[in-house]
Amino acid sequence: MSSSTVSLRQGAPRPAGRRGPRFGAFEPWFYLAPAFIVLIGLLGYPIFQLVNISLYDYRQAQVSGAAPLEFTGLGNYQQLLSDPQFWAVLGNTVLFAGFCVVITILVGGWLAVLATRLRPWxxxxxxxxxxxxxxTPxxxxxxxWLFLFDPTLGLVNKTLVALGLHAFDGYSWTYDKWSAFGLVASEVVxxxxxxxxxxxxxxxxxxxxEVIEAARLDGAxxxxxxxxxxxxxxxxxxxxxxxxxIIWDFKIFSQIYIMTSGGGVAGQNLVINVYSYQQAFAASLYGLGSALGVIMTVILMAVTLVYLRLIKKDGEAL
Structure with missing residues (x-):
């Protein structure tokens, strides 16, 4: 009888590092399990509840138990998609976020290049x-920002008037739709x-x-x-x-809500986050507000998937 047969019969342990094929296939998932559990608890369950509430006519009466829940399916989504105000708010959100992103990238990128040519101190x-x-919170x-642009006491208006621009004497930056958006965008940037x-x-x-120095020597x-x-x-x-x-600017809430007093005159400065807050908490239409949250989550996930697709297309490691 060979020595290998004897060792197998005696139950000798396998050499370290050799694992069964089944364990090897599930080994990466075993190490990722704790992270998945945390993500499911922090993200999965809240998103599930958000989607679940969006499928019901969920109001204050249902919260207090005075009325039963009424399943509406996609009724809240149909109501939103057929509402012209929703499309106006979505347009405001896309334009506002896009403007903030472009200006932020230009300003931040220019200052980054400038920093490479400044003295260390x-x-x-x-x-x-x-x-x-x-x-700063x-x-x-x-x-x-509101104090700086105050119509009567603000430093900005006083400076502009001192420079001869008397049209800004008592000018309200938050009254007009686009000047209000510009004011908020400046604070966001x-x-x-x-x-x-x-x-x-x-x-x-x-x-x-070496690459940059070589380009300079070539006369670039x-x-x-x-x-x-x-x-x-x-x-x-x-x-x-x-x-x-894009994700940060698309989710802007505090700046719009504070600087335009909840969305501006007649809601002209509403963005999705503020509009969702008004529907869910001010009007107690929790189902409608949840549907808005689901739509915003889907849009942001689509942006993230586009980003991952671009990375994969360039051949970069995820």
């Missing part, structure tokens, strides 16, 4: 000041550009200096270097920054 001062803007920033600036600056620092200008060398190498970072900015 000036660059440090720029980053410290910018981080102060980024760390949305409620505090909105209150400060002010507290968002530091993230773009720091991220893009870190990406620029990761670019090999700074604009040509930025367009043909830096931007292509920064594309993965820029994609992350853009998607993050």
């Amino acid at each position: 000036v660059r440090t001062l720029l980053f410290v000041v910018s981080m102060g803007a980024w760390a 949305a409620v505090t920033g909105s209150a400060v 002010w507290c968002s550009f530091p993230f773009v600036m720091v991220t893009v600056y870190a990406g620029i620092q990761a670019i090999p200096t 200008s700074m604009g040509q270097i930025a367009r043909t060398i830096m931007l292509p190498m920064l594309r993965p970072i820029m994609m992350i920054v853009i998607i993050q900015s």
Whole structure:
């Protein structure tokens, strides 16, 4: 009898590192299980409840138990899609978020490039000041912005009048639809550009200096270097920054609600988050508000899937 047969009969343990084929197939999922459990608890269950409530006529009477729940299926979604105000609010949200994203990327990217050409102490001062803007809570920033643009006491109006622009004497920035959106957008950009600036600056620092020096020796200008060398190498970072900015700006609530007093004159400055809040809590139409939340979640998931598809198309590791 061979020694190997004897060891098998005696129940000798298998060599370390050798596992059965079934365990090997499920081994990655075994290590990911704790993270999946946390995600299901923090995200899966709330999303399930959001979708569930959106399928019912759920109002204050149902919450208090004075009336039974009435299943409406897709009734809340049909009501929203046939409501012209919903489409107006969605248009406001897309235009507002798109404008904020573009300006934030331009300002943050330009400052990141500028930071590479500043002296170390000036660059440090720029980053410290910018981080102060980024760390300011949305409620505090909105209150400060409102005070600066106050019609009678605001520093901005007083400065413009002192420069000879008397049309801004007592001018209300929140009365007109587009000036109100511009006011809110300026505050959003002010507290968002530091993230773009720091991220893009870190990406620029990761670019090999030899590549840029070689381009300079070949006679390329700074604009040509930025367009043909830096931007292509920064594309993965820029994609992350853009998607993050879209998600953040699409979900704006505090700035709009505070600076336009709940959505502006006759709701002209409503965005989806504020509109959902009005329907769910002000009007106690919890089912309708949940349907708005589901629609917003679907839109943001679609944006994220587009981002992942672009990454996969470029051959980058997920």
